[in-house]
Amino acid sequence: MLTEFVLFFFLLLIIAALLNGEFAFTLLYLVFGAVLFGWAWSRQAGRAVRYSRKFEERAFWGEEIPIRIEIQNTGWLPVPWLYLHESLPVELAPGGPVKHVLSLGPNGRAEIAYQLQGRKRGRYPIGPLFATCGDPIGLARPQDYSAAPDHITVFPKIIPLTSLHLPSRSPQGTLRHRQPIFEDPARLLNKRDYTAGDSLRRIDWKSSAALGRLQVKQFEPSIALEASIFLNLNASEYESQHRIDATELAIVVAASIANWVAEQRQAVGLVTNGIDPYAENRSVSSLPPRKGRGHLMRLLETLARLQSAPTIGLTDLLRRESPPLPWGTTVVVITGRADESLFDELIQVQRRGQNVVLILTGRAINIQKAAEQARNFGFPLYAFQNEAGLDIWRRS
C-alpha cells in the first residue's frame, strides 16, 4: 500500500500547487496524521504499560500454582488493544502459552489469571511476556514489547515415610532408642530396687529414704539423629538406559528422607555432585546438617534444581565431604551403582564412627552381590526400582 501512499502524496501536492486546493493540505494532515498519530499512540501507550506477576515462587510437587499477571496502564493515553502472549514451560503448562487480548483505559488496570501444575520438579522461567500494541485504524505498524521472565521452583516429589529406621550413634537426642547404651540422664523412665553392681550415682536418695530401701533410677535411652544425604548424580554412575528415571528416583528418595528427618526435628544435610544450571559456576554447595523448616526448604530447593551430569565420582565426593561430619552422623548414600571402590570408601566412613546407609535407585546391576557385601560390612542396603519400592518405609 506504500506505493499508493506515495502516489496519493504527490497527487495532493499537485492539487495544492496547480488547483489551489487548500483542502489538499487538510487531507495530507488527515491521512499522514492517521499514520503518525497511530504510530505515536501505540508507541507511547505501549511504553506506559507495566506488567507484574504475582505468584508463590516455590511450589510442592503436584500442587496447582495460581499465577496472576497485573497489567497497568500508567499513562493517560488509552491502549486500544494489547495482545499478550505469556511463554510457559511445557512441563507445567500442558495447554501451552497463555494468550489474551484486552484494552486499557487511561490509568486502567487489568488482570490475567491462570494456573500451572507442579508436575515436574525444577526451576522454570515464567515468561517472558510478549506484548503487541497497536492503534485502532491499523495504518501504523503495531509495536512489540516484552517483560522479563520470573522463575518458579517446583520441589521434588516427597513421599511421606513413617517407619524409616536410620541407624545413629549420637547419644542424648530427642529420638527414643532401644539400646540401653544410649541412656539419657535427662529422661527419667522408672525406678527399681537396687541390685548389686548398680552404680551408686544412680541411687535416688529421696525415694530410698521414703521407701526404706535403696531405689535406683532408670533412664530412657535416646539418640540424636544427624543425617547427611550423599546424593550421587554423576551421570556415568547410572545405567545409561534408565539414567533419567534412576536419577529422578534418587532425588525423590533424598527429598523424602530429608523430609522425614526434619519432621523428627533432627538435623539433615545434603552433599551432592549434581549440577545446578542456575548457579554461577553450575556447582552446588553442600548443605551442612541443620534443623528446622527453613533449612528443609533450602534443601528441597537445591534438590529441585539439581541435574545429573558427568561430574566427580561418588567416592571422591565421600572422601572430600564426609571427614568433617561429626562422629555418629548417619551418612545416607544414594547412588545408582555400588562397586568395590565405593565399599572401600564406605568402610572408611564407618571407621570414622559414622553410620552408613546405602540406597541404590534404578535398575542397578549386581544388587545381590552388593547386598551381601553390605551385610558383611554391617550396614543396611536398600534398592528401589521405582517409587512403589519406598512402601517398605511407609508401613507403620
Add this chain to the structure above:
Amino acid sequence: MNGGPTLARQNERLTVTLAHLLVGLMALCFGLVCVLLAESAAPGWDGRGMIPACALAILEASLTTWLLKKREMSPAQTFAYRLAEWVILLILLKLFAEARFGFIHLADNLRALGQNFWSSLLSREFVTAAVIVFAVWQVCVLFNRAIAEMEITYLTFAGDSPPPVAPETHQPFQETLGRHFLLTGGLIALLGGLSLQADSARPLLQAQVTAVIVAYFALGLILLGLTNFTSLATFWRYNRVRMAPHLSIHWVMYSLVFLAVLVGVALWLPTHYKLGLLDTLRILIGYLMAFVAGIYYLILVALVGLQRLASRLFGIAAPASSPPPPPAFEPQQYLQPSGQPIGQGDILNSLFFWAIFIAVLVFAFRQFLMANPQLAAILRRFGLVRFLASLWGWMKTALGQTSEGAAAAIRRGLSRLRRANRGPGVSAGRGYVSLRRLPPRQKVFFYYLALLRRAGEAGAPRQDWQTPYEYEKTLLPDLPEASESLEGLTADFLQARYSRAEISPAQAEHSRSAWERLRQALRVRQKSSRASEEKAGR
C-alpha cells in the same frame, strides 16, 4: 469469552453490514463531489435529485453484489446479468433525468425521441447524470468486492472446520480496501480541486468540497479500522486467544475518539502560507541570531558588572567602560505580491505551516525507506547521505545522552531530597520504622532484632560473645513449642546478614510469621515467670 460459531456468524453479519453502510456513505460523498464538479464545470446543469439517485444506485450495487455472490454464476451469465441490469438502470435514469424538470418536460423529450432519436436520448442532463451514477455505482462495486473477500476470510477461519494454516494478522483484503480507499480518495481530491478551479467565485464551494472530502476520508478511516479489527479478531479467534468482553466496544469508542481528534487537528492546522519556504527560513535564522546576540549581551553585562565590583573591592578606580548597548532587533518587513505588508500572525502561521509540512515530508520519506531497505542500502553508498546519516546519529546520541543525563541528575536530586526528608523506611519527624517501606532484607533484620529485644525483656538476653546459633541453643530449652520458628528466624537472619543472595518478600513474610509465633511464646513465658515471682513474693 471466545464465542462459538454462532457468535462469530453474528459478528460477521454485523461487521459486513457496517462495512456496506460505510462504503455506501463514502460512495455518496464521491457522488456529491461529482455533482459539485458538474455544477461548477457546466453552469447550466442542474444537480437536483442526484443524491437520491446516487443513493439508489449504491443500494442497487450492494444488492446485486449480494445476489451474484449467492448465486454462483459463470462469467457469461454474470456479463448478461450486468448488461441487463445496466439497460434497466439507464432507462430508469433517463426517465429520472428528464422527470426532474416535470412530467411535461419528460413527455416532450419522449416525443422528440421519434424525431431526433440520438440527440434526444443523449441529452446533456441524462449523459451527465448517467456518468455520475455509473462512477458512484462502480466505486461501490469495487469496495463491495473487497468486503466480500473479507467475509470469505472471516467465515473460512471462524467456521467449524478452519484450515490448518493460521491466518495472517494483516489480511490481503485490508490491502485491497486500503488501495481502493487511497485511489478513490485521490480521485475525489482531484475532482474537488477541479470543481474549485472551475468555479472559484461560487460562495461556500470551498467549504462544501472540503467538508465532503474530509467526510469521505473520515468514513474511509473508520472502514479501515473496522477491517483491521476483523482481521485481528480472525487471527485471535483462530489462535484461541482469549478476548476481553468489551474489546469491540472499546475499539469503536477509541476509533471514534481517534478520528475526532485527527479531523479536529487536520481542520485546525494551517493550509495556506503567505511566506515562501526560503523567506520563512530567513526569518527563522534571524530569530536565532537575535537570540544568540541576546545571550552574548547578557554575558557582557555580567562581565562589566563583575569588573566594577572588583574595582570597588580593591579600591581601584573603576574603568570608564559602560555596559554595551542592547543589540538592536528589528523584524524585517515582508510584502505580499499585492504590496501589503505581512503581519506577525501570518509569519507565525507560515512558520507553523512549513514546519508541519517538512515534518510530514520527513516522516513519509522515513516510512518509505523503512519499507524499502534495499533503497536505503543504495542511498547509504553515497558519501553525502552517509555523512548526513552519521550527523543525524551523532545528534540523536548527543540529545539522548543529554536527556538521560538530565533525567538521571533530576532523579538523583529528588532521591537526595527524599533521603534528606526521610530515611529509607524511617520517618525522620517521628523516628519510627515504617516496616511497609523496608526492603525484605531489612525486614528480616528487624524481626530478628525484635526477637533479641523481646527475649532480653523476658529474661534471656543475648550475650555479646554469642553467635546467632549459640544464642539459638540458649533460647531453645525455654521455647520448645516455638523451636522451629526460632531455627527458621535464625537461619533467615544469617542468610540476610551474611549472604549476597536476594531476600524475597516471601522470605521476609516467613520471618514475620516466625517472629509472631516467637513473640507469643515469649509472652506466655514472661507471664508465667511473673506469676511465679508473685507467688514467691507472697
